[in-house]
Amino acid sequence: MxxxxxxxxxxxxxxxxxxxxxxxxxxxxxxxxxxxxxxxxxxxxxxxxxxxxxxxxxxxxxxxxxxxxxxxxxxxxxxxxxxxxxxxxxxxxxxxxxxxxxxxxxxxxxxxxxxxxxxxxxxxxxxxxxxxxxxxxxxxxxxxxxxxxxxxxxxxxxxxxxxxxxxxxxxxxxxxxxxSLLSAIPKLPWSVRKQVYLSVCQMCPVRFIFPYIGNWPIKHNFSPFGYGIFTMISIAFFLLxxxxxxxxxxxxxxxxxxxxxxxxNKGSFLAKRKEPLKCTRCGICVGVCPLDNKEVYLQKKKKNIDFASCIHCFRCIDFCPEKNCLKVYFLGKTLFRSKFKR
Amino acid sequence: MKEILERRYTLTPFKKEIKGLKDAFRRASLRNLDSMRKRGFRPKNISYYEEVILGEKRYEELKGFSGRIIGYFCTFIPQELIYAARAIPIRLCSGFYDTVLVCEEILAKDICPLVKSSFGFKISASSYFELCDAVILPTPCDPKKKLIEILSDYLPVWVLKIPQDKTSSSKEIWLEEIKSLKERIEDFTKTKLTRQRLEETIKLIHKRQTLFRQLYEIRRANPYLMGGRDFLLVIQTSFYDDIERWIDKTEELCKQLSKEKTHFKTDEKIKILVTGSPIIWPNFKLLNIIEDLGAEIVCDDLCSGTQSLYNLVEPDEPTTDVMLGAIADGYLLSSVCPCFIENNDRIDRVLNLIEEFRVGGVIYHSLRLCQLYEIESHRLRLILKEKKIPMLTIHTDYSQEDTEQIKTRVEAFLEMLKR
Structure with a gap:
């Protein structure tokens, strides 16, 4: 080898x-x-x-x-x-x-x-x-x-x-x-709208990562109300x-x-396909999937194995031991296919 | 650890020494080998496998082995765990007719011949069975289930309860079974199955399986390079042989065959897929008939054949839990045993083999009194009928009595395929 x-x-x-x-x-x-x-x-x-x-x-x-x-x-x-x-x-x-x-x-x-x-x-x-x-x-x-x-x-x-x-x-x-819609109510004064402004960033777990590795001096720069509830949520997400x-x-x-x-994901041009007959249902694709999705493993009727929670990491295709069983298509062309590894 | 077997009534094990069993086995083996040697081209080092399957040398070797020897049945037993405990696994499924007769002295006639044949070895205290310190038995079918009870009088028996399907709840139960088997092996061999050991053995077995797949691919590219019986012979020696030596020899074999490739492309024969109940040495009766009649067995999905070496254990990472999970998945999920309620995987497997090997006809080996396979043949026949692939079902057992009968049936079938 x-x-x-x-x-x-x-x-x-x-x-x-x-x-x-x-x-x-x-x-x-x-x-x-x-x-x-x-x-x-x-x-x-x-x-x-x-x-x-x-x-x-x-x-x-x-x-x-x-x-x-x-x-x-x-x-x-x-x-x-x-x-x-x-x-x-x-x-x-x-x-x-x-x-x-x-x-x-x-x-x-x-x-x-x-x-x-x-x-x-x-x-x-x-x-x-x-x-x-x-x-x-x-x-x-x-x-x-x-x-x-x-x-x-x-x-x-x-x-x-x-x-x-x-x-x-x-x-x-x-x-x-x-x-966001709340923060868009036009008649409200800014001091009120500010509290819920950009709630997505206020709740984002990145708040506790990026400022520390990239944004010196560290600035969180958010609303006081946000520091309450939103910070709690973002801490929870950060812990997650x-x-x-x-x-x-x-x-x-x-x-x-x-x-x-x-x-x-389902209709995108970057697509995964499976030959249902070639699959032996060995379950390797479930074990290697970072989101432990079962869709690739379960599908035995159709060729299309695109589904919402797939992040296109293609680990299943890397690990699949069956030749030509799983394939990645982009714009109709085969990019990559599963192989038998020596 | 909870014991599965209560063993309320322990009986003195029935034993009966029978002379000439060894010679009978040798004779049966040589009969097969003679028939196999008629084939025009055979790889050079196939003689190594012939020697191993005859068993005498290997038997002596195992007799001298100081560690534990653990016997097992079926393809469900994770050999990784046994090897990790520095023990040697030996598969005890047998296809020898004479021990069936031995067994029939205490068990009824209407029992699966595989179980009778294997148990007969224990009664007559011969062959590998006598060397085993313990036996691991799964519960795929009723005869094997009761064999557990009977064998528990003779030697320690561990049970691996096979779930009824492959759903996620069943997978959990199965994983628990594997974990308890691991504990049992640790207890018995007094060695701890550490993470490193598991990782090593998983790699070792992975190497064997990938090597087998290499051979499989070589045969897929050109099925005439190696006879179907020779292929099965190579597979079945792996049940008994020293794993590292087997890997070395098979690597050699693969090299030899990949050099040979070009010469055998024009040789056209009828391609046959053999499926159904296990065909185990020396019960190669059906295979001998098929290949002697000039057809070629290009592939099989027998649990004593391709399926026993085909499936991979592929852990994502070398942590104990993930490895055990991968072992559990590897042995349960891709199994095509008919013991599961819904066995579409087997039908898919057969259809895929037909497509990949461009098979002409399917011969379904239905062992007498092997009900699960017999029932399953019905659905498979109908599905193959839809796809216009001819299938022949052969009901037989280990005896040689019906050889001529089967021969005429197979001959007629092959004649039909030729047209």
């Missing part, structure tokens, strides 16, 4: 992608990439920094809210996570955009290009971001790898609890929308994320951003 052969090519590629994306997302500015220069449409003038607007509001001026001059502001490069303003390059999270644009009741014509970009990416790739790009996913994977090397026990959520977490994700998603030391990808089961992308 050759020793240098990469036994799990997909996982290998994914780790490289995750590391690169993590560096870009968290420390991208240090690599000489200036955010402003990434502008794809430089002729559109950037609006006032809305921080300044907030200052002027206190003096009685009308707040316009952040404008969205570039499509890439929302999802891909340019705009970084708000906890990494100075050092990050882009963010993999879409919820901030949803929440913010609702809060400021941004007119749809301004959002059109952003939504279009999001739709294109989501339809093309589905939840690809969760497995290959998301820095939170990477942190969870790292935590799990540490546990693996210490040979500590791996735990599992029960099926019931997994369902509860998924429902919690829906609840979170809906409450974020409602809270730390649980991924024992249970793989524990936060991903709640994450509202992943939930939003998961709606596109």
């Amino acid at each position: 050759e020793k240098n052969k990469i036994r799990r090519p997909m996982t290998f590629l994914r780790r490289i992608s995750q590391i690169l994306c993590f560096i870009l997302i968290v420390f991208g500015a240090f690599l000489g990439i200036k955010k402003q220069n990434l502008s794809f449409l430089p002729f559109i003038e950037a609006p006032l920094e809305y921080k300044e607007q907030l200052k002027s509001e206190e003096k009685g001026a009308v707040i316009l809210g952040p404008a969205y001059p570039q499509a890439f502001d929302t999802y891909l490069p340019v705009k970084s996570c708000r906890f990494l303003r100075q050092v990050g390059t882009f963010r993999a999270c879409f919820m901030h955009f949803v929440s913010e644009s609702i809060s400021w009741l941004t007119p749809p014509r301004l959002l059109f290009s952003h939504i279009l970009l999001f739709l294109i990416l989501a339809v093309l790739l589905g939840r690809f971001w969760c497995g290959w790009v998301c820095p939170l996913g990477f942190i969870q994977d790292i935590l799990n790898i540490i546990r693996k090397n210490f040979k500590l026990r791996r735990f599992f959520f029960s099926e019931k609890f997994k369902k509860t977490l998924r429902n919690l994700g829906y609840l979170l998603f809906i409450s974020i929308i409602i809270l 994320l730390l649980v991924s030391f024992f249970i793989k990808r524990s936060w991903c089961r709640v994450c509202p951003s992943g939930l939003l992308l998961s709606f596109f």
Whole structure:
């Protein structure tokens, strides 16, 4: 047997992608990439920094809210996570955009290009971001790898609890929308609206990670009310994320951003297919799945094995011992297929 | 640890020495080997496997082994656990006719011949069965279930209760069974199955299985390289042989065959898939008939054949719990034993083999009094009929009496396939 052969090519590629994306997302500015220069449409003038607007509001001026001059502001490069303003390059999270644009009741014509970009990416790739790009996913994977090397026990959520977490994700998603709408009530003074403004970021577990690794001096910069309930929630979510030391990808089961992308998983062009006859139902795919999904294992009637909670990490395809049983398609072409490994 | 067997009535074990059993076994084996040697091309080191299956040398070797020897039945027993305790597993399922007669002296006639044959070895105190310090028995069918009770008079018997299906609740029960078996083995051999040992043995067995798959792939690419009986011979020697030596020899065999590849492409024969009840050495009657008539057994889904080495235990990480979980899954989930309520996996397996090997016809070996397989043949026949794949069901047992009868039936079947 050759020793240098990469036994799990997909996982290998994914780790490289995750590391690169993590560096870009968290420390991208240090690599000489200036955010402003990434502008794809430089002729559109950037609006006032809305921080300044907030200052002027206190003096009685009308707040316009952040404008969205570039499509890439929302999802891909340019705009970084708000906890990494100075050092990050882009963010993999879409919820901030949803929440913010609702809060400021941004007119749809301004959002059109952003939504279009999001739709294109989501339809093309589905939840690809969760497995290959998301820095939170990477942190969870790292935590799990540490546990693996210490040979500590791996735990599992029960099926019931997994369902509860998924429902919690829906609840979170809906409450974020409602809270954003609350913060958008025009007649309310800013001091009131401020309390629920950007609730998604206030509840995000990242609040206790990114400021400490990237955003010096550490600034949480949130509403006092938020420091109460929202901080409690975010601490809870942060703890849930730390649980991924024992249970793989524990936060991903709640994450509202992943939930939003998961709606596109079934129809996306990045697709998994299975030859039902070739599958011997050996159950290896369940054991290696970070979210311990059973869908790939259970499906024996249809070829299509795309489902909502898959994060496209393709570990099942890496591990599947049956030749040509599982395949990854992108835009109709086979990217990768399961092999028998010597 | 809770004992499963209460053993309220312990009887003095019935034993009967029978002379000439060894010679009879040798004669039966040589009869098969003679028939197999008629084949034009056979790989060079197949003679090694022939020697192992005759058993005499290996028997002496095991007799001198200082550690524990643990016998087992069926494909459900995780050999990883046995090897990890530095013990040697020996599969005791037998296909020898003469011991059936021995057994019939105390058990009724209408019992599965496999159980009778295996138990006969214990009565006559011969062969590998006598060397075993303990036996692990699963509960796939009724004869094996009662064999547990009967054998408990002779030697320590551990039970591995097989769930009725493969749902997640059954998987949990099965995992508990595996864990308790691990404790039992630890208790018995006085060695702790540490994480490192489990990891080592999982790797060892994984190596054996992947090597087997390599051989399987070679045969898939060109089934005529190696006869179906030779293939089964190689598989069945792994039940008895020293695992590391078997791996070395089979590696050699694979190398030899992959060199040979080009010469045998034009040789066209009728391709046969054999499925159904286990066919175990020296009961190669049906296989001998098929191959002597000029057909080629290209694949099988027998639990004494491909299925016993095909399935992999693939733990995601080397932690004890995950490894035990992977062992439990590896032996339960991909099993195609008819002991499960719904056995679609077997039908899928057969259909896939037909597709992959471009099989001409299916021969269903239905061992007399093996009810589970007999019942299952019905559904399989109907499904194959729909797909227009001919299937022949052969009801037989270990005796040689019906050889001619079967021969005419198989001949007619092959004749039909030729058209």
